[in-house]
Amino acid sequence: MIRHAMRTLCAATFVAVPLALTVTPAQALTSCTVNGRPVSGSTVNGTAGSDYISCGALAQGDSVNGSGGSDYIVINGIVAGTVDGGAGNDFIMANAGTTVSGRILGGPDGDSILVGPNAGTVDGGAGTDFCRVASGNPPVNC
Template sequence: MHGQRHDCPGHLRERPDGNDVILCATVDADATVDGLGGDDTIAVAGSVNGTVSAGAGMDHLSVFASGSVSGVVVGDGGDGDGGDGDDHITVAGVVTSSGDILGGAGNDFLLVGVNNGLVNGGDSSDYCRVASGNGPVGFEYPL
């Protein structure tokens, strides 16, 4: 993968057209991590209490098993009509009741462990699997 590697500060808005690798320990409630344009990889080792947005492009977003999502993880930049990339979103931990996983526009692939919140594939043809908890919405192909 080319582009730049960034360690995650509180707010990150860089390289609108770059293919970035963004690594975060956690994402605080008032923080936004935004990959903007490009085919980005964003990985969070701990909890997401703020917002992680991939932006336009074919992106990979991961929240590892030690983390939970009580904020928002979105594949297309958060507005539902901007980025239409085919995103891969994996949450190995727990999506809490206040957490949202949103694929947005594009043919997305979503894998979620425990879902107590909302998992929504969005527009286009999406593949989704939720291991337990609330079922996903807005998807065409269960895994």
Template sequence: MIRHSVRALCAASLVIAPVALAAAPAHAQTTCTVNGVSVGPDSTGVVNGTTGNDYIVCATVESGTTVNGLAGDDTIVVNGPVLGHVTGGPGRDYVSASSVGAGGLVEGSPDSDYIVVSGTVSPGGIVRGNTGNDYLRVDTNNGTTNGGDGFDVCRVRTGNNPSINCEL
């Protein structure tokens, strides 16, 4: 009797294992804290700050997700890759990210902003200051680093693509 039970369990595991291995992998979800409160994207895929000064920290920003500081002088820190969209919104913002992947966008606002990417901007990734006098610092630029309108300072350590619309 025990031998038959063991055989049945072994046979069941041979049937179930391939089904479990064929299941779709779990996708990471953007999770952030806004002024110390944990939030995820709303139904449209947006994580918003407030109309005041914000401190926003995200693990990653996944494709299809936008992190928007809204108005105020915001600090936005993304500890992982940006595959979606990060924007400071109106105000003098500080935005930092570990990297910007293909299709990812990190941008300032109409005001003067400070944007830092400590890793690589991949082909198809964009870092943009927009209007205002911005400071952009990128470690490796293989995508697009664009100061935008205004007097912009762009510092790119290495990479295949030069920065554009930068006065210094």
């Protein structure tokens, strides 16, 4: 009886272990500093005032929102998610060598957007904007 129970337990283990190994990993969180404070998550928000936001890579599905005020937003890694400056005269930069495959949105007012290779969307939004794209898709509303 004990021997039969052990064989059943071993057989169940061989079936359950491969199932446990096929679990999809969770999405990586975007890591930033907002006004000098570390913030991480799939959505990183600035304040209603002017902010300094600096982030590493921005994963697909993640977003960085400047909100109101004249924000300074720098992305130091691949931009696969969305950067939205929001209202205000924002400065948004994806560092040279960083590929944009997501979206960079200036929002209303006069914004400055600087990116390297662009395979995504760079949209200055409403207002008089300055956009510079090193290569790839041209910016719109700039």
